[in-house]
Amino acid sequence: MANPVQNPVTSVKERLLPGVQYVIPVASGKGGVGKSTVSVNLAVALAKSGARVGLMDADVYGPSIPTILGIHEKPETNGSRLVPVEKHGVKVISMGFFVPVNDAVIWRGPMLHKMVQDFLGAVEWGTLDYLLVDLPPGTGDIQLSLCQTIPVAGAVIVSTPQDVAWNVAQKAIVMFDKLNAPIAGIIENMSHYVCGHCGNKDEIFGTGAARRAASVLGLPFLGGIPIEAGLRQSADSGNPIVLSAPQSEAAKAFEQIAKNLTSQTKNLNQAANQKKTAVKIGPIGQPNIEIEWSDGVKNSYSARELRYLCPCAGCVNELTGERQFKLEWVPQNLTAQSFHPVGRYAVQIVWSDGHATGLYGYEYLRKISENKTKSE
Numbered sequence: 001m002a003n004p005v006q007n008p009v010t011s012v013k014e015r016l017l018p019g020v021q022y023v024i025p026v027a028s029g030k031g032g033v034g035k036s037t038v039s040v041n042l043a044v045a046l047a048k049s050g051a052r053v054g055l056m057d058a059d060v061y062g063p064s065i066p067t068i069l070g071i072h073e074k075p076e077t078n079g080s081r082l083v084p085v086e087k088h089g090v091k092v093i094s095m096g097f098f099v100p101v102n103d104a105v106i107w108r109g110p111m112l113h114k115m116v117q118d119f120l121g122a123v124e125w126g127t128l129d130y131l132l133v134d135l136p137p138g139t140g141d142i143q144l145s146l147c148q149t150i151p152v153a154g155a156v157i158v159s160t161p162q163d164v165a166w167n168v169a170q171k172a173i174v175m176f177d178k179l180n181a182p183i184a185g186i187i188e189n190m191s192h193y194v195c196g197h198c199g200n201k202d203e204i205f206g207t208g209a210a211r212r213a214a215s216v217l218g219l220p221f222l223g224g225i226p227i228e229a230g231l232r233q234s235a236d237s238g239n240p241i242v243l244s245a246p247q248s249e250a251a252k253a254f255e256q257i258a259k260n261l262t263s264q265t266k267n268l269n270q271a272a273n274q275k276k277t278a279v280k281i282g283p284i285g286q287p288n289i290e291i292e293w294s295d296g297v298k299n300s301y302s303a304r305e306l307r308y309l310c311p312c313a314g315c316v317n318e319l320t321g322e323r324q325f326k327l328e329w330v331p332q333n334l335t336a337q338s339f340h341p342v343g344r345y346a347v348q349i350v351w352s353d354g355h356a357t358g359l360y361g362y363e364y365l366r367k368i369s370e371n372k373t374k375s376e
């Protein structure tokens with residue numbers, strides 16, 4: 001009797017974030033471009049529009065969300081689970097709740113991975129329409145861990161208009177692309193300054209590199225936010241500008257960006273639903289692996305054949321595409337020991353010969369079947 005067929009696609013999201021509809025990472029190439037300020041005001045603007053919103057401060061190197069939101073209390077626990085602190089209609093969890101101010105945290109890759117898993121899974125998020133994740137700047141372990149653990153609905157990239165800032169932000173775009181995480185759009189912060197006396201508009205950081213680049217790359221431009229002293233003051237005093245000065249240009253910009261993000265996320269979700277993803281895969285410990293796809297197609301693979309076709313850099317030369325591994329090296333009794341979904345685009349298979357580094361993209365798996373049918 002075969003082992004029960006696993007369902008890797010729903011299991012991770014169901015296990016870690018059962019009630020969350022859209023996970024939106026907020027990223028930037030470099031620090032200081034206003035990513036955390038944008039995350040908070042965007043979260044509050046979405047909540048103001050009636051959405052149920054959570055905000056996870058994953059910027060472990062400089063968690064500033066509690067300060068910007070004026071949160072002084074610590075989260076409570078419910079059994080073994082953390083209950084987020086609720087402020088201005090947003091449920092918040094931050095590393096800043098657990099690390100004393102001025103303490104430097106030295107995080108290593110595996111610890112970061114565990115932190116992401118804990119924050120996603122051990123927090124009582126409840127039902128949310130949006131979970132915004134304020135990422136650390138750059139392209140490191142947290143970003144990888146998040147995108148490989150749960151399906152990202154659409155990432156938001158924050159940049160200033162400077163060419164140099166935009167060049168760095170592009171690295172974040174390339175990273176999300178490599179991880180197959182869709183990009184919901186670009187936000188240009190500090191896009192211009194309006195003089196409070198004469199109303200003159202000054203583009204202090206240059207003219208719209210992020211806006212132009214979004215159009216060149218074919219990515220949605222979600223909007224620009226002006227430099228406003230009130231925005232910094234409201235962030236320092238824990239009273240987000242969308243609430244403290246809703247008539248300000250910055251607050252109106254955030255409300256418009258929240259609307260654009262809402263429609264963009266829905267578009268991406270529709271597109272993702274049309275993609276063919278595995279809804280069932282298994283069994284483990286058997287010579288054959290069956291995959292049932294979201295469009296109802298069912299494919300059968302020999303475990304030995306899939307092990308041989310492993311796409312990892314150890315099995316295929318990245319430059320030449322030449323396979324470094326031979327079918328006769330695969331043990332005759334080889335089976336899969338477990339399946340681990342990666343985002344909504346691939347599955348990692350742990351084989352009985354100990355090999356586990358291959359990420360089998362769903363498109364790759366479909367192609368293997370199609371090629372087999374053609375050659376038969």
Ligand code: ADP
Pocket residue numbers: 028030031032033034035036037038064189190225226227228229231232233235236
């Ligand atoms: P990051 O998260 O990218 O490191 P922060 O959100 O902490 O950046 O912002 C850095 C500083 O810039 C903060 O003091 C913040 O209040 C200020 N700031 C961010 N955006 C603006 C803006 N549009 N106008 C004025 N000050 C801003």
